[in-house]
Structures are given as structure tokens and as C-alpha cells.
Amino acid sequence: MMSxxxxxxxxxxxxxxxxxxxxxxxxSMATVSRVVNGNQNVKPATxxxxxxxxxxxxxxxxxxxxxxxxxxxTTVGVIIPDISNNIYAEAARGIEDIATMYRYNIILANSxxxxxxELTLLDTMYGKQVDxxxxxxxxxxxxxxxxxxxxxxxxxxxxxxxxxxxxxxxNIDYFQASYxxxxxxxxxxxxxxxxVSGPLHNTINSKFxxxxxxxxxxxxxxxxxxxxxxxxEGSYDSGIEAWExxxxxxxxxxxxxxxxxxxxxxxxxxxxxxxxxxxEDIEVISFENSKLARMVRPQLTSVVLPLYDIGAVxxxxxxxxxxxxxxxxxxxxxxxxxxVRKSVKKND
Amino acid sequence: MMSxxxxxxxxxxxxxxxxxxxxxxxxSMATVSRVVNGNQNVKPATxxxxxxxxxxxxxxxxxxxxxxxxxxxTTVGVIIPDISNNIYAEAARGIEDIATMYRYNIILANSxxxxxxELTLLDTMYGKQVDxxxxxxxxxxxxxxxxxxxxxxxxxxxxxxxxxxxxxxxNIDYFQASYxxxxxxxxxxxxxxxxVSGPLHNTINSKFxxxxxxxxxxxxxxxxxxxxxxxxEGSYDSGIEAWExxxxxxxxxxxxxxxxxxxxxxxxxxxxxxxxxxxEDIEVISFENSKLARMVRPQLTSVVLPLYDIGAVxxxxxxxxxxxxxxxxxxxxxxxxxxVRKSVKKND
DNA sequence: TTGAAAGCGCTAACAC
DNA sequence: GTGTTAGCGCTTTCAA
Numbered sequence: 001m002m003s004x005x006x007x008x009x010x011x012x013x014x015x016x017x018x019x020x021x022x023x024x025x026x027x028s029m030a031t032v033s034r035v036v037n038g039n040q041n042v043k044p045a046t047x048x049x050x051x052x053x054x055x056x057x058x059x060x061x062x063x064x065x066x067x068x069x070x071x072x073x074t075t076v077g078v079i080i081p082d083i084s085n086n087i088y089a090e091a092a093r094g095i096e097d098i099a100t101m102y103r104y105n106i107i108l109a110n111s112x113x114x115x116x117x118e119l120t121l122l123d124t125m126y127g128k129q130v131d132x133x134x135x136x137x138x139x140x141x142x143x144x145x146x147x148x149x150x151x152x153x154x155x156x157x158x159x160x161x162x163x164x165x166x167x168x169x170x171n172i173d174y175f176q177a178s179y180x181x182x183x184x185x186x187x188x189x190x191x192x193x194x195x196v197s198g199p200l201h202n203t204i205n206s207k208f209x210x211x212x213x214x215x216x217x218x219x220x221x222x223x224x225x226x227x228x229x230x231x232x233e234g235s236y237d238s239g240i241e242a243w244e245x246x247x248x249x250x251x252x253x254x255x256x257x258x259x260x261x262x263x264x265x266x267x268x269x270x271x272x273x274x275x276x277x278x279x280e281d282i283e284v285i286s287f288e289n290s291k292l293a294r295m296v297r298p299q300l301t302s303v304v305l306p307l308y309d310i311g312a313v314x315x316x317x318x319x320x321x322x323x324x325x326x327x328x329x330x331x332x333x334x335x336x337x338x339x340v341r342k343s344v345k346k347n348d
Numbered sequence: 349m350m351s352x353x354x355x356x357x358x359x360x361x362x363x364x365x366x367x368x369x370x371x372x373x374x375x376s377m378a379t380v381s382r383v384v385n386g387n388q389n390v391k392p393a394t395x396x397x398x399x400x401x402x403x404x405x406x407x408x409x410x411x412x413x414x415x416x417x418x419x420x421x422t423t424v425g426v427i428i429p430d431i432s433n434n435i436y437a438e439a440a441r442g443i444e445d446i447a448t449m450y451r452y453n454i455i456l457a458n459s460x461x462x463x464x465x466e467l468t469l470l471d472t473m474y475g476k477q478v479d480x481x482x483x484x485x486x487x488x489x490x491x492x493x494x495x496x497x498x499x500x501x502x503x504x505x506x507x508x509x510x511x512x513x514x515x516x517x518x519n520i521d522y523f524q525a526s527y528x529x530x531x532x533x534x535x536x537x538x539x540x541x542x543x544v545s546g547p548l549h550n551t552i553n554s555k556f557x558x559x560x561x562x563x564x565x566x567x568x569x570x571x572x573x574x575x576x577x578x579x580x581e582g583s584y585d586s587g588i589e590a591w592e593x594x595x596x597x598x599x600x601x602x603x604x605x606x607x608x609x610x611x612x613x614x615x616x617x618x619x620x621x622x623x624x625x626x627x628e629d630i631e632v633i634s635f636e637n638s639k640l641a642r643m644v645r646p647q648l649t650s651v652v653l654p655l656y657d658i659g660a661v662x663x664x665x666x667x668x669x670x671x672x673x674x675x676x677x678x679x680x681x682x683x684x685x686x687x688v689r690k691s692v693k694k695n696d
Numbered sequence: 697t698t699g700a701a702a703g704c705g706c707t708a709a710c711a712c
Numbered sequence: 713g714t715g716t717t718a719g720c721g722c723t724t725t726c727a728a
Contacts, residue, residue, distance in 0.1 A: 015500065017705055028715040033707060041713060063476045064415045065705030068720045073412060075455065075476070084441035084656070086434060093432035096458055105472065107423065108456040110444055124453065128411045128423070152363070236643050265643055272645065295584050295613055295640070297620065308432070365721055376699045381723060389697060413721030416704045699728080704721105711716080 016057045025053040036061055067129060075105040076318060077125035077133040081113045086290050087260070087307055088136060091158055094311025095134050102319045104131070113138045122147045132318045134311070136160050138202040140167075154321040158314035159307065161203045168321060168330040170314040174204050177303045177336045178212035181285045182257050184301075184338065186220045188283060188345055190255040193217070196242040196267065198234040198259035205231070205259060209287065213257060228253055232263060239266015240273075247274070255283040261292040264300050268343065284343040298342030309334055364405045373401040384409055415477060423453040424666060425473035425481040429461045434638050435608070435655055436484060439506055442659025443482050450667045452479070461486045461550075470495045480666045482659070484508050486550040488515075502669040506662035507655065509551045516669060516678040518662040522552050525651045525684045526560035529633045530605050532649075532686065534568045536631060536693055538603040541565070544590040544615060546582040546607035553579070553607060557635065561605060576601050580611060587614015588621075595622070603631040609640040612648050616691065632691040646690030657682055 018036070022029045027050060034042050035050045042050075053059070067073040078095055080088040092108065099106050107130060111118045118137060122144075125133055133155045137144065140162040148155050148167060157169035185193050195213045200206040210229070217224050227249055232238035239262060246253055247270075258264035264286035271282045278284060278298055286293060286302035293300040313332060320327055340346075366384070370377045375398060382390050383398045390398075401407070415421040426443055428436040440456065447454050455478060459466045466485060470492075473481055481503045485492065488510040496503050496515060505517035533541050543561045548554040558577070565572050575597055580586035587610060594601055595618075606612035612634035619630045626632060626646055634641060634650035641648040661680060668675055688694075 015705090018707095019705075029706075030708085030716080031714060034714085037707085043713060046713080060471065060475050062416075062705050064412055064421060065720090066707075067412045068410075068416050068722085069705075069707040071707095071720075078456075082441070083431065083444065084434075084437050086432075086437070089432050089434070089437040092456075093430070093458065096431065096456070100457070105455050105457065105476065107453050108426075108440075108444070109448070109453065110441065123408065127408050128453065236639065262643070269643075269645065291584065292640075292643070295610075295617075295643075297617060363721090366723095367721075377722075378699060378701095378724080379697085382698090385723085391697060394697080410721050413704090414723075416706090417721075417723040419704075419723095697728105700726090702723105702725085704723085707718100707720085709716105709718085712714085 015062075016059045018059070018061070021050065021053050021057060021059050024057060025050045071129075072131055073129050074103060075107055075128070075130050076315070076322075077121075077128070077130040078106050078108045078135075079111050079118060079121050079125070079133065080108070080136045081138065082110050083108065086292070087159075087288065087305075090290065090307035091136060091311035091314075094308040094313075095158070095315045096311075098312045098315035098319070102315075104319070111137065115141055115143060118144055119147055122151070126152055132156070132322045134158050134314050134318055138199070138204075140164075140203070154318060156314045156318040156321070159204075159305075159310045161207070163203065163207070165331065168317055168327070170310050170317060170332045170334065172305065172310070172334050172336040174208035175212045177305075177338075178209040178257070178287065179216050180338060181287065181303050182213050182216035183220075184344060185255040185257060185283060185285060186216060186222065188255070190253075190283065191222055192225070192228065192251060192253040193222075193255045193257060194228040194230065194242070194246050194253035196230045196232055196239065196256060196258045196263050198232065198263065200231040209257075209259060232259075234260050234263060236262045236266045239263040239268075240270040241266075243267045243270030243274075254281070256285070258284060258286045261286050261288040261290050261300060261302065264288075264302070264343070265292060265296050268296055268298070268300075279343050279345045283345060285338075286343070289339050293339070293341065296343075301341045301344040302339050304337050304339050306334055306336070363410075364407045366407070366409070369398065369401050369405060369407050372405060373398045419477075420479055421477050422451060423455055423476070423478050424663070424670075425469075425476070425478040426454050426456045426483075427459050427466060427469050427473070427481065428456070428484045429486065430458050431456065434640070435507075435636065435653075438638065438655035439484060439659035439662075442656040442661075443506070443663045444659075446660045446663035446667070450663075452667070459485065463489055463491060466492055467495055470499070474500055480504070480670045482506050482662050482666055486547070486552075488512075488551070502666060504662045504666045504669070507552075507653075507658045509555065511551065511555070513679065516665055516675070518658050518665060518680045518682065520653065520658070520682050520684040522556035523560045525653075525686075526557040526605070526635065527564050528686060529635065529651050530561050530564035531568075532692060533603040533605060533631060533633060534564060534570065536603070538601075538631065539570055540573070540576065540599060540601040541570075541603045541605060542576040542578065542590070542594050542601035544578045544580055544587065544604060544606045544611050546580065546611065548579040557605075557607060580607075582608050582611060584610045584614045587611040587616075588618040589614075591615045591618030591622075602629070604633070606632060606634045609634050609636040609638050609648060609650065612636075612650070612691070613640060613644050616644055616646070616648075627691055627693045631693060633686075634691070637687050641687070641689065644691075649689045649692040650687050652685050652687050654682055654684070 637650040
């Protein structure tokens with residue numbers, strides 16, 4: 001059964017081109033092109049005439065033809081691990097908002113942190129002639145690095161660390177932020193603090209959060225117990241599991257530094273479901289501060305990871321690069337802070 | 349400061365075209381095109397030779413040129429209200445997964461449920477020559493309807509009701525699902541059930557959830573009290589607010605039917621923060637069943653809204669239409685169910 | 697099985 | 713200010 005939409009479609013199969021407009025308006029294609037593109041070298045009267053015809057004919061420029069002729073598609077590629085994960089969705093929104101502001105569209109694709117897919121997607125984006133790419137990834141592997149290096153268009157990394165420091169990127173200071181978080185727990189007198197990190201193949205987890213955790217402990221002359229380091233998946237259930245694992249220990253931890261809000265909530269619920277009180281018995285600090293952080297009791301104290309901003313700034317940076325503007329610094333670090341709520345005791 | 353990436357870019361500024369491959373392989377462009385497109389009418393030896401040159405030259409077809417020549421871009425437009433909202437992100441993932449499976453890319457754009465933007469975005473998509481569009485919207489307004497009617501490409505509505513029944517769409521039976529949810533509360537003996545709906549300019553809320561709520565009440569000969577109908581925003585905080593509003597009533601409700609998980613969690617926390625127990629004092633049933641539903645205590649009983657599936661099926665339907673395959677029914681209804689957890693008492 | 701050539705719809709010199 | 717004319721890189725008849 002065909003829809004009305006279809007019937008209509010068959011009624012208007014003809015696309016009107018710049019040539020049609022030119023003919024109807026008695027001008028050349030060049031002139032039509034000029035008015036469409038806002039070129040000032042057109043007599044007002046001519047412009048008006050052309051505009052009228054455009055309206056009458058419902059002319060709509062063909063972006064593909066334009067892209068082929070001008071070598072600019074005004075679309076950028078966005079490669080992220082998983083749009084259904086709040087973290088990336090938030091960043092994607094930041095990217096899209098700024099893209100829209102600068103009149104770019106976005107081709108969005110999920111990589112599932114799979115190197116194969118990332119590589120394929122980069123190639124797809126190159127093929128689609130995007131004007132630039134914003135990429136989020138767990139780790140810039142050698143192969144990824146190589147592909148990016150040969151990219152025909154600029155690439156900006158968002159919330160993604162490239163250890164070679166060769167690409168434009170937008171991040172926060174993960175090490176410092178994590179250090180402060182662990183310090184906050186230490187200041188509350190905890191000797192045994194667990195770190196539930198999220199996957200360690202993620203560079204940020206392995207090189208910054210974990211290292212900061214260790215540094216904070218050793219700076220405070222506390223023992224680093226590998227049993228308290230749990231590289232979980234990052235999900236709510238992993239949070240619960242982490243709690244269960246760690247609570248069977250002879251000397252269980254009294255505080256947790258969690259790599260994400262979901263993880264943190266899992267830990268909180270794990271504790272509460274077993275009769276522990278947060279923050280009285282167990283203190284938890286998270287790293288993310290999504291809206292979830294307020295949707296638990298107690299609400300989570302959390303390092304603020306400004307995903308939206310990271311996305312937005314990355315896209316803004318990309319527009320500058322695409323535009324060949326001067327860039328002060330191609331590796332931007334956004335300020336961070338810790339939002340204090342109730343999952344950690346006040347100490348003052 | 350220019351990155352290495354840039355230096356490299358300037359070192360390889362030449363794009364290799366189908367013409368280069370043809371010349372190097374001593375064949376015509378047509379032949380190269382054939383092997384690139386998997387056309388069988390090529391002698392194996394020729395194919396091999398061409399493939400070698402392609403590899404050697406690192407030739408990558410220009411999708412824009414291809415799009416112009418073939419009038420197919422293998423990209424579809426996706427217009428959703430807000431990717432940072434879990435509901436839409438989930439659907440977007442479904443859409444993208446199936447799109448990828450059928451080798452389409454996706455241009456993703458946020459409309460913020462703003463009719464202006466939706467109209468602009470549709471135009472943008474038409475201009476970009478997408479091969480089809482998946483759209484999610486609160487309401488198919490007359491203007492939207494008109495634009496879609498004149499669309500040069502097929503459009504499928506996902507999780508979006510078009511009252512004219514003119515467009516292809518994928519949904520669940522919102523009325524029936526809501527009716528069952530309210531019935532469950534009625535069966536537990538509640539006489540005063542509040543409906544916290546989310547914005548009523550959303551067709552699904554106003555025409556289905558609300559109507560079903562009223563019908564269920566009146567079928568059970570219960571009074572419909574307008575004070576118990578709260579068209580909130582849909583956020584966590586609105587849930588809390590709804591609770592507060594309704595609890596000042598002379599006869600407050602003892603149960604809630606919430607339009608989304610966030611709303612439901614807000615209500616649960618509102619109740620708990622004021623010393624009420626869920627489900628002992630207050631029962632709550634939600635409509636969404638995102639992963640949030642399990643991330644509260646008590647976990648939420650919720651109507652299952654299969655967003656991922658809705659997106660996936662919508663995209664699949666779109667591929668069929670783009671492909672001019674026979675469609676059994678252009679309005680597909682996915683089965684729904686209620687996931688029973690702890691925010692509603694067992695009654696058996 | 698292969699090639700020649702005509703576009704696809706637009707931009708961008710360049711000339712007038 | 714405006715028009716002419718090459719392309720942009722590819723697909724697609726149509727012939728051979």
C-alpha cells in the first residue's frame with residue numbers, strides 16, 4: 001500500500017535546478033549562484049527578480065553538486081563509541097549545537113570502541129568528503145594514529161587523549177581532577193580507598209585516573225593494595241559487583257573513587273542493599289557529574305566532567321582549523337571542579 | 349602552531365581519482381567504476397589489475413561525486429528532539445545500527461521539538477540529498493505535515509504519531525499500554541491515582557496516555573480529578589515538583605502513573621524524602637523502562653517502551669521503502685509489556 | 697567485456 | 713554587474 005506521500009512524490013518528480021531559475025529569471029547561472037550564496041556583486045533589482053523566481057519555483061540548491069564543485073560539504077564527521085551512552089550523547093549534543101551554529105551538519109557514527117570500526121569509519125568519512133572530523137575514542141592506537149595522520153581533513157579529539165600530542169584535542173586535566181578526588185577521601189581519614197575505574201584499555205583510566213589514585217595514596221603514605229583496584233565495565237551492575245567483590249576482603253575499603261556516575265550509583269546501592277549507610281559507613285566520590293548524580297540518595301559528590309563543553313569546544317576548535325584561522329593552542333584543557341553533595345562527609 | 353597532521357596534509361595534497369586509476373591500469377574509467385561497484389561484467393584479470401592499482405594508489409571513491417552522478421547518497425537524515433535525552437539516544441542507536449547494516453550513513457540533527465527547526469532541518473536534509481529520513485517529533489503539526497508531504501524522499505516516523513495516518517511510522521500501542529498500567533494501579537485498590545504526564549503538546553501524552561488514564565478510571569467508575577493530572581516537563585525535578593504539588597491537596601493521591609522514568613524517580617524521591625515509603629504508602633508505575641528503572645530503590649515497575657527497537661524497525665522500514673520493496677503495512681505497531689518490579693505492590 | 701562520452705547541478709575563474 | 717565556460721569525480725547509457 002502506497003502512502004499519499006508517495007502519490008505526491010510521483011506527481012512532482014522534477015527537481016528544479018539552478019539552470020531553471022536562470023532561465024526563468026533571464027539571467028545566467030552565475031548570477032543565480034551569486035544571489036544564492038549572498039555574493040554582493042549583484043544589482044538589487046536583479047537579486048530581487050532572482051529571489052522571486054527561486055521562491056516561485058521552490059528552488060533548493062543541491063548540496064551534493066555544490067560540494068563537488070566547491071570541495072566543501074559543510075558537513076563534519078563525528079565518531080563516538082556509543083550514542084546511547086549518556087556520556088557520549090552529552091558530548092554529541094555539544095558538538096552538534098556548535099556545528100549548527102556554524103552551519104555544518106553532522107554525520108554521526110558509533111564505533112563501539114572497536115578499532116576496526118574506527119578505522120572503517122574514518123575511511124567512510126574521508127570518502128564522504130566531510131570537511132573535518134570530531135573523534136572520541138578510548139585510545140588512540142597506532143593504527144588509528146596512522147589513519148588520522150593521513151587524514152585529508154582536520155581532526156579534533158574530544159575527551160580523548162593522544163599520547164603523542166600530535167592532534168588537536170579538548171580535555172580536562174584528568175590526573176589533577178582524580179588526584180583531588182582521592183585527596184578528598186584521604187582528608188576524611190580513609191586508609192583503604194577502592195578505585196573502581198572502568199576499563200583500563202581506556203587511556204584516561206589507565207594513565208590518568210589510576211596513576212593519580214596511586215600518587216595520591218603514596219603521597220599520603222598509604223598502602224596501594226591491588227585488590228582495591230577494580231577495572232570494571234563502567235555500568236551500574238559492575239558497580240554493584242565491584243562492591244560485592246571488595247566487601248569479601250579481609251580488610252574492606254571504607255571509601256570508593258568511582259570512574260563514572262553509574263558505577264558510583266551501583267556502589268551506593270550495593271552498600272545500601274547490604275545495610276551500610278552512605279556516607280556514614282561508606283563514602284563514594286564519582287567522576288562525571290551527569291544528571292544521574294542528583295538522582296540517587298544520597299546525591300553524589302562528583303568530579304565534574306563537562307562533556308557538553310568538551311564537545312562544543314572541540315567543534316569550535318575544528319571550525320577554526322577548517323577555516324585556517326590561527327590557533328593559540330591545539331590542545332585545550334578545560335577547567336574542572338568537584339561538585340560536593342552528600343555521598344562524602346563534610347570535613348571542615 | 350601547526351600539527352604534524354597539517355604538515356603531512358600539505359605533503360599529500362593530491363587526491364587520486366578514478367581517472368588516475370584508469371590511466372595507471374590501462375583501462376577506461378567505466379571499467380574502474382565497474383570493479384569499484386562490484387559489477388560482474390569485468391574479466392577477472394582486468395579486475396585484479398584494477399584492484400592492484402587501486403591499492404597502490406590508495407584510491408578512495410569520492411562519495412560526493414558518486415552521489416551527484418547516481419542520485420543516491422547512501423545517507424539518511426535523522427531528526428530527533430534531543431540526542432542528550434536518553435530516550436532519543438536509544439532510538440538513535442537503533443536507527444544507526446540498522447543504517448550501518450544496510451551501508452547507510454546518518455546525518456543527525458536535534459530539533460528541540462521546535463517546529464521552526466524541524467522545518468528548517470527537513471529542508472536541509474532535502475538539500476543534502478539524503479535518500480530518506482527518520483523523524484521523531486512530539487507532534488506532526490500541519491506545517492510539518494505539509495513539508496513531509498512534499499518531501500522528495502521517503503520519511504518514516506519513529507515513536508511519533510501522525511494523526512492523519514498518512515506516513516510510515518513505528519510505534520507501540522500507547523493507549524493500550526497506558527490503560528494496562530493504570531489498571532494495574534486500580535487493581536491494587538487505589539482510588540486516587542495521579543497522572544504525571546510530560547508535556548501535553550506531545551501527541552502521545554495528550555491523545556493516548558491521558559485518554560487511556562481517563563478511560564481506565566471511568567471504566568472502573570473512579571472519579572477523574574483534574575488536580576491529579578500534571579503535565580510536567582518530563583525531568584527528574586518536575587517529578588519532585590509534581591509530588592510536592594499533589595501532596596498539598598486535601599485528598600492526595602496514593603499512586604502515580606508517570607510518563608517517564610525520570611519523572612517516576614523524581615516522584616519516588618519526593619515521597620521518600622518526605623518520609624513516605626514506596627510502594628507501601630505510595631505506588632508508582634513508569635512508562636519507559638530505560639536502564640534508569642533499575643537504578644532506584646525500589647526499582648521501578650514500568651511499561652516497556654522499546655526505543656531501540658522502534659528506531660531499528662523504523663530504519664529497516666525506511667530501507668525497504670527506499671528500495672521500493674513491497675511494504676505489508678506502513679504503520680507498524682511493536683508489542684509492549686509491563687516490566688514488574690518493586691515500585692508497585694504484588695497483587696495476586 | 698570494454699570504452700567513449702554525456703551528463704549530474706553547481707562553483708569559480710575569467711572575460712566583458 | 714553579469715555572462716561564459718570549464719571543470720568537480722563519478723555513473724551510465726550506448727556502441728563496439
